[in-house]
Amino acid sequence: MDRLIEAIEHAQNPSVVGLDPTPALVPPQVVSAFADEVRESIEDTSELYAAQLAVAYFEFNRAIIDAVADIVPAVKPQIAMYEAIGPAGVDAYTMTCEYAQQQGLYVLGDIKRGDIGSTAAAYAGHLSGVTDLAGDGEPAAYDPWHEDAVTVNPYLGTDGITPFVAAAAAADKDIFALVRTSNPSSKEIQELELADGSRLYEHVADLVEGWGSETIGAHGYSRVGAVVGATHPQEGAELRRRMPHTFFLVPGYGAQGGTAAGVAGMFDADGSGAIVNSSRGIIGAWKKTGDYREDMDAETALDLVASAARKAAEDMRDDLRVAVYR
Amino acid sequence: MDRLIEAIEHAQNPSVVGLDPTPALVPPQVVSAFADEVRESIEDTSELYAAQLAVAYFEFNRAIIDAVADIVPAVKPQIAMYEAIGPAGVDAYTMTCEYAQQQGLYVLGDIKRGDIGSTAAAYAGHLSGVTDLAGDGEPAAYDPWHEDAVTVNPYLGTDGITPFVAAAAAADKDIFALVRTSNPSSKEIQELELADGSRLYEHVADLVEGWGSETIGAHGYSRVGAVVGATHPQEGAELRRRMPHTFFLVPGYGAQGGTAAGVAGMFDADGSGAIVNSSRGIIGAWKKTGDYREDMDAETALDLVASAARKAAEDMRDDLRVAVYR
Numbered sequence: 001m002d003r004l005i006e007a008i009e010h011a012q013n014p015s016v017v018g019l020d021p022t023p024a025l026v027p028p029q030v031v032s033a034f035a036d037e038v039r040e041s042i043e044d045t046s047e048l049y050a051a052q053l054a055v056a057y058f059e060f061n062r063a064i065i066d067a068v069a070d071i072v073p074a075v076k077p078q079i080a081m082y083e084a085i086g087p088a089g090v091d092a093y094t095m096t097c098e099y100a101q102q103q104g105l106y107v108l109g110d111i112k113r114g115d116i117g118s119t120a121a122a123y124a125g126h127l128s129g130v131t132d133l134a135g136d137g138e139p140a141a142y143d144p145w146h147e148d149a150v151t152v153n154p155y156l157g158t159d160g161i162t163p164f165v166a167a168a169a170a171a172d173k174d175i176f177a178l179v180r181t182s183n184p185s186s187k188e189i190q191e192l193e194l195a196d197g198s199r200l201y202e203h204v205a206d207l208v209e210g211w212g213s214e215t216i217g218a219h220g221y222s223r224v225g226a227v228v229g230a231t232h233p234q235e236g237a238e239l240r241r242r243m244p245h246t247f248f249l250v251p252g253y254g255a256q257g258g259t260a261a262g263v264a265g266m267f268d269a270d271g272s273g274a275i276v277n278s279s280r281g282i283i284g285a286w287k288k289t290g291d292y293r294e295d296m297d298a299e300t301a302l303d304l305v306a307s308a309a310r311k312a313a314e315d316m317r318d319d320l321r322v323a324v325y326r
Numbered sequence: 327m328d329r330l331i332e333a334i335e336h337a338q339n340p341s342v343v344g345l346d347p348t349p350a351l352v353p354p355q356v357v358s359a360f361a362d363e364v365r366e367s368i369e370d371t372s373e374l375y376a377a378q379l380a381v382a383y384f385e386f387n388r389a390i391i392d393a394v395a396d397i398v399p400a401v402k403p404q405i406a407m408y409e410a411i412g413p414a415g416v417d418a419y420t421m422t423c424e425y426a427q428q429q430g431l432y433v434l435g436d437i438k439r440g441d442i443g444s445t446a447a448a449y450a451g452h453l454s455g456v457t458d459l460a461g462d463g464e465p466a467a468y469d470p471w472h473e474d475a476v477t478v479n480p481y482l483g484t485d486g487i488t489p490f491v492a493a494a495a496a497a498d499k500d501i502f503a504l505v506r507t508s509n510p511s512s513k514e515i516q517e518l519e520l521a522d523g524s525r526l527y528e529h530v531a532d533l534v535e536g537w538g539s540e541t542i543g544a545h546g547y548s549r550v551g552a553v554v555g556a557t558h559p560q561e562g563a564e565l566r567r568r569m570p571h572t573f574f575l576v577p578g579y580g581a582q583g584g585t586a587a588g589v590a591g592m593f594d595a596d597g598s599g600a601i602v603n604s605s606r607g608i609i610g611a612w613k614k615t616g617d618y619r620e621d622m623d624a625e626t627a628l629d630l631v632a633s634a635a636r637k638a639a640e641d642m643r644d645d646l647r648v649a650v651y652r
Binding site: 049114117122155158160182188200 | 346348373375376404406407409410411412413414416417420438439440441442443445446448449451452468470471479480481482483484485486504507508509510511512513514515516518519520521523526529530533
C-alpha cells in the first residue's frame with residue numbers, strides 16, 4: 001500500500017475519482033462523434049452503438065484523467081460499467097487503466113472478484129506484472145489489465161483471497177476486500193449478529209486484518225485493504241480502531257450521502273489510512289454547471305466535462321483536507 | 327429455470343461441463359499451432375503468447391462442445407480462466423458462449439459478479455437479450471455475452487441481486503447465487519453461527535429462496551438458483567428441503583471430491599432440482615488416457631481431447647442416472 005499512500009501524501013489529497021461512465025453521463029455529441037469511425041470496423045450492426053459507447057467512454061475518461069491527474073493520486077474505474085456494453089467495453093476499461101497509469105495515477109480496478117482457490121488464482125492474473133503463462137519456468141512481463149490494485153469479495157474465505165495476496169506481493173500491488181459496503185441492503189448479511197455477539201462484518205474485518213499481516217509496508221499498512229462505505233460513519237470509525245494495519249477504500253461519498261465529516265473517523269491520527277471515492281459527483285459534475293448546450297460540438301462538451309470534473313475534484317479535496325488533516 | 331430443466335430432461339442427464347481451460351489443460355501442440363496465425367495481428371510481442379492461448383482455448387472448447395453437445399444439456403465456462411490472460415481471453419470466453427448456444431447448449435456463465443444497486447444493474451447487462459443502451463426508448467437486440475444464466479455473489483444483499491432478477495425475467499434467463507461453496511475455506515464465513523442458532527449459509531439460503539419467489543416457472547423452480555458444493559452432501563440435502571423452489575448448481579464433483587451418491591440428496595423426489603458440474607474431470611480426461619504423444623499434431627491431440635471428454639461425460643451421466651433417477 002506504500003505506493004498509494006505516498007501518492008496521497010504527494011497530492012495532499014486522500015480522494016480517488018471513480019471512472020464509472022454510463023450512457024447518461026457521457027454527453028450525447030461525444031457518443032455521436034464516433035459513429036463514422038466505428039461503423040467501418042463493425043460487421044454486426046447490433047454492435048454499432050456499443051462500439052461507439054466504448055470509444056466514447058475512453059475519450060470521456062481521458063478528458064477527465066487529463067483534467068485531474070495533477071491533483072488526485074488515483075482513479076477507480078468500475079468494470080461493471082464497461083462489461084455492461086460487452087467485450088468492447090472491457091477493451092475501453094483496460095485502455096482507461098493503461099492511460100491513467102501513463103499519467104502517473106494509481107489505478108484501483110473495482111472488479112469485486114472472488115472465487116475458490118484455483119479459480120481465484122486465475123482472477124489474480126489481474127495483478128500479475130510478470131507471468132509464467134507458458135508454464136515453462138520463464139516468466140515474462142505481461143500486464144494486460146494495467147491495475148495497481150483490485151477489489152475482492154470475501155464470501156469464499158481465505159483460499160479465495162490468498163492467491164490475490166501472493167500476486168499483489170509479487171508485483172508490488174494491493175487488494176481491497178469488501179467489509180462493510182455503502183448500499184442500503186448491505187445490512188441484510190453484513191450486519192447479522194453472530195453467536196458470539198459480534199456482527200458478521202466485524203468477523204470479516206478480523207479476517208481481512210489477518211490476510212494482510214505478512215505484507216505490512218513502510219507506512220504501517222498491509223497490501224490487503226478494506227472497503228468500508230462512507231454511509232456508515234460510526235462503524236467506519238470503530239473499524240479504523242479494529243483494523244490498525246488495514247487501509248480503507250471508502251465509497252459512497254457525495255451522491256450516496258457520505259460527507260467529509262462522516263468519513264473523518266475512518267482516517268488515522270496522522271490523517272492517513274483511507275482514501276475516499278467519488279464517481280458521479282466528479283464525472284457527472286458537468287450536468288450541474290448550467291453551461292451545457294445541446295448544440296455544443298463534442299470537443300467543447302468534453303472541455304466542459306473536464307473543467308467541471310477538475311472543479312468538483314478540487315472541492316472534494318478541500319473538504320477532505322479540512323475534515324481529515326486536523 | 328424451465329429451459330434448463332427441459333434440456334436436462336431431454337438429455338436425461340443432470341450434468342454440466344465446466345469449460346475452464348488452463349495452459350496445462352490444453353495440449354501444447356494446440357497452442358503452438360496458432361503461433362503464426364496470431365503473430366500477424368499482434369503489435370506487442372509480450373501479448374503474443376496470451377493471444378495464442380486465447381485462440382487455443384476457443385479451439386479446445388469447440389472440440390469439447392462438438393463432442394458432448396448431444397449428451398449434455400449445458401456448459402459452464404468459468405470467466406476467471408479467460409480473464410487470466412487479459413482482454414483477449416474475454417473474447418475467447420464470449421466466442422465460446424456463442425458457439426455453445428449455437429450448438430443448442432444452455433450456457434451458464436460462471437462470473438460470480440456482485441455489486442451495489444446501480445452497479446449491479448450494469449453487471450446485469452450480462453443477461454440482457456434486448457437493451458436500450460442508447461436510452462432513447464427504443465430497445466434493440468444486443469446480447470454480447472451469450473450467457474443463459476450467470477452466477478452471482480450475495481454478500482451485498484438484496485439491492486445487489488434485484489437488477490439481475492429483473493434482467494433474467496425480461497430475457498428468459500436465470501441466475502445462481504452462491505450459498506455454500508465447495509472450497510475448504512468456505513466454512514470461515516458461510517458456516518458462522520448466528521445469534522438465532524442458524525448458520526450464515528442458511529440465512530443466505532432463505533434470502534435466495536425469497537429473491538426467486540416472484541419468478542417460479544412451470545416446473546416449480548424460480549429463476550434464482552443456488553450454488554451448493556458437492557463437498558457438503560448433508561448440508562446440501564438439508565438445503566434441498568429448505569429451498570423448495572430453488573434449483574441447485576452443484577460444483578465440486580470429481581476432482582474436488584464430490585460423488586454421485588453424495589449429491590443425490592440435492593435432487594428432489596422426481597430426480598430434478600439440481601445440475602452437477604465437472605470441469606477438470608471432463609476437459610482434462612485426455613491426460614489420463616495414456617494415449618497422448620508429444621509428437622501428435624494439433625488436430626490429433628484435439629481429437630483425443632474430444633473423445634476422452636465424451637467418454638468422461640458419458641461416465642458422469644451414467645453415474646448420476648444411477649444415483650439420482652431412483
